[in-house]
Amino acid sequence: MFHVNHPVLYGLAALVILYVLGQSVFFTVKAYQRAREMGMSKKLLASIMRGSAIFSIAPAIAIIIGIITLSRFIGLPLPWLRLSVVGALTYELPAATSAASALGISMTDALTDARAYATIAWVMTLGSFSGLVIITFFLKKMQRGLMTLKAKDEKWGAIFMDSLFIGMVSAFLGMIFSEIRTGIKGWIPVFVMVFSSLLMLIFGYLVTRKKIAWLENYAMPFSMLGAMAFSIPLTAWIGG
Amino acid sequence: MSLYEQKIHRWGRISGILALIMFTAYPLLLSIYFKAWPYLGALGKGLLGVIPIFYTVGVIEAFTYGPMLGAGGSYLSFVTGNITNLKAPCAINAMKVAKAEPGTPEGEVISTLAIGISSIVTTLILFLGMVLLSSIAPILESPTLAPAFANILPALFGGLAVVFVSRNWKIAVGPMAFMLILFIVQPGLASAVSLLVPVGAVFAIGVSRVLYKRGVI
Numbered sequence: 471m472f473h474v475n476h477p478v479l480y481g482l483a484a485l486v487i488l489y490v491l492g493q494s495v496f497f498t499v500k501a502y503q504r505a506r507e508m509g510m511s512k513k514l515l516a517s518i519m520r521g522s523a524i525f526s527i528a529p530a531i532a533i534i535i536g537i538i539t540l541s542r543f544i545g546l547p548l549p550w551l552r553l554s555v556v557g558a559l560t561y562e563l564p565a566a567t568s569a570a571s572a573l574g575i576s577m578t579d580a581l582t583d584a585r586a587y588a589t590i591a592w593v594m595t596l597g598s599f600s601g602l603v604i605i606t607f608f609l610k611k612m613q614r615g616l617m618t619l620k621a622k623d624e625k626w627g628a629i630f631m632d633s634l635f636i637g638m639v640s641a642f643l644g645m646i647f648s649e650i651r652t653g654i655k656g657w658i659p660v661f662v663m664v665f666s667s668l669l670m671l672i673f674g675y676l677v678t679r680k681k682i683a684w685l686e687n688y689a690m691p692f693s694m695l696g697a698m699a700f701s702i703p704l705t706a707w708i709g710g
Numbered sequence: 711m712s713l714y715e716q717k718i719h720r721w722g723r724i725s726g727i728l729a730l731i732m733f734t735a736y737p738l739l740l741s742i743y744f745k746a747w748p749y750l751g752a753l754g755k756g757l758l759g760v761i762p763i764f765y766t767v768g769v770i771e772a773f774t775y776g777p778m779l780g781a782g783g784s785y786l787s788f789v790t791g792n793i794t795n796l797k798a799p800c801a802i803n804a805m806k807v808a809k810a811e812p813g814t815p816e817g818e819v820i821s822t823l824a825i826g827i828s829s830i831v832t833t834l835i836l837f838l839g840m841v842l843l844s845s846i847a848p849i850l851e852s853p854t855l856a857p858a859f860a861n862i863l864p865a866l867f868g869g870l871a872v873v874f875v876s877r878n879w880k881i882a883v884g885p886m887a888f889m890l891i892l893f894i895v896q897p898g899l900a901s902a903v904s905l906l907v908p909v910g911a912v913f914a915i916g917v918s919r920v921l922y923k924r925g926v927i
Contacts (some may be wrong), residue, residue, distance in 0.1 A: 472744045482739055486732045490789055491833050493725045497786050498826030500721070504714050505819040510808070515823065518804045522824040523831045525803055529796040529866075530832040532859050534839035535850050546840060551736060554836050555729075556791040560904070561764055568759030572752040584746030591737040592748045593756035599730065600768030605776060605788040606726030610719045612776050616813060617711070626922055629881065631813050633918040634778055635802065636874050636882050637911025638794075641903055642867045644889025644910075648900040658857070659864040666868025674872070690803040690869045697865035698858040705857035 472584035474545025483551035490555045521687035528695055533559070540566060543577045548591055556598050569593035654708055661704055666697035712815065715781060718822075722785030729789045767904045774908055778802075778812055782822030790829040794904070799866055800828040806873055880927050885914040 505515055536559035540549035544566060552562045569590040570577050581587050620627030646663050649656030673689035676682045685692075711719075741747050775793055776784045779801050787797040802812075804824030810816035839846060849855065875882045889910055893899055899906060921927045 478743055482736050486736055489732045494826050494829035497782050497822055501782055501819045501822035518808055519827045522800050522804055522827040525800045526828040526831040530835035532862050535859055538847050550840050554833050558792045565760045569756035572755035584744045588741045588746045589748035589752050592753055595733055595737050597760035597764055600765040601772045602788045604769055604772035605784050606723055609776050609784055616777050629918050632878050633914035634911050636885055637914040638907050639870050639874050640885040640889040641906040641910040643886055644893035645900045645903045646864045647890050648893040648897040659861055662861040663864035663868035666865045667872045670869040670872040687807050693869035694865045701857040701861040
């Protein structure tokens with residue numbers, strides 16, 4: 471009998487996640503070997519890997535909350551799979567909602583109809599392919615184009631890359647200000663962001679002026695965690 | 711293109727195609743096993759509700775993040791997901807610490823290494839989270855911690871902003887001011903922030919081009 475937490479579903483999800491884990495390990499090992507060939511020190515690489523691991527902890531825990539949210543409706547295996555690979559909650563939730571509303575069912579209770587579940591799983595899967603398809607089939611071409619651009623004018627190539635990053639950061643910064651017209655509560659994300667920036671500046675000062683070199687690798691994750699922690703008393707105080 | 715880069719592209723393509731097959735395997739095998747095929751009408755309607763927006767976002771993300779994350783990093787992060795809120799910032803941080811520029815051979819390997827480790831750690835944490843769900847759910851969902859998780863993006867981008875403003879404030883000022891005004895005037899855009907990433911990028915490239923031509927940067 472079908473139910474949303476059927477062992478077969480766990481098995482299928484585990485299979486796909488194991489594949490993706492294998493791919494991650496493969497690329498990590500290859501990049502590590504290449505970095506060693508290029509003369510990067512083991513110490514630097516170890517510190518990069520430690521920093522990346524620590525950096526990932528808080529966002530990964532936030533993803534678990536996404537799994538919990540979705541699991542009430544479609545069980546654990548599907549959200550576990552979807553949020554371990556490809557997806558982000560910003561996509562998976564609307565996809566599940568879109569499928570549920572097409573089926574005319576509410577998302578407040580656990581699903582019991584296998585065909586409705588299959589419909590949702592298919593929508594979540596097929597709706598998320600475009601980025602991966604483009605990267606798989608066209609990335610090489612894109613990289614060639616980028617190399618030509620850089621070969622023509624190296625300085626402009628570097629500025630171009632910086633501009634791409636700044637474009638991304640500025641869009642998210644703008645979003646953080648989107649609720650300020652709703653009153654003081656709407657400023658909470660702004661204060662959290664400013665606090666994170668301040669921490670980053672302090673860490674930067676400690677790294678460059680006080681020569682605390684090891685801190686450099688952790689400046690970003692610590693700023694993020696610090697600002698997240700800061701948001702708790704801040705929200706309590708403002709009354710979010 | 712170096713031998714390593716050529717190999718990365720080959721591995722990336724093969725693993726990308728395999729990933730597409732694996733992702734489809736989940737709904738396909740469950741449909742076969744439970745003899746439960748989707749309701750076609752609802753499938754069509756459901757897809758219609760997501761494809762116009764999310765295919766556009768996917769294409770845009772591919773063209774924005776592809777150059778930033780390098781070949782290995784892109785192949786990996788488009789399979790493992792959570793790019794904006796995790797993989798891209800993680801790679802940026804690693805390249806900064808290693809003093810490797812994005813788009814260079816050094817940036818390429820560091821970005822791949824960071825994204826690889828981030829993917830492995832995330833997968834393990836999600837696995838642990840799932841196994842321990844009943845004991846950690848009350849903690850993670852407690853009202854006390856709720857603001858911390860609600861504010862993860864501001865906490866992340868506050869630090870990142872410092873990195874980029876300090877790198878090149880002349881490029882950063884224009885796009886940031888533009889986005890601030892845009893979102894304050896049109897708060898509803900917050901739900902479409904992914905679509906505004908390329909708008910910000912194009913704006914930033916435009917501003918940079920003008921400044922570059924005038925010799926300001």
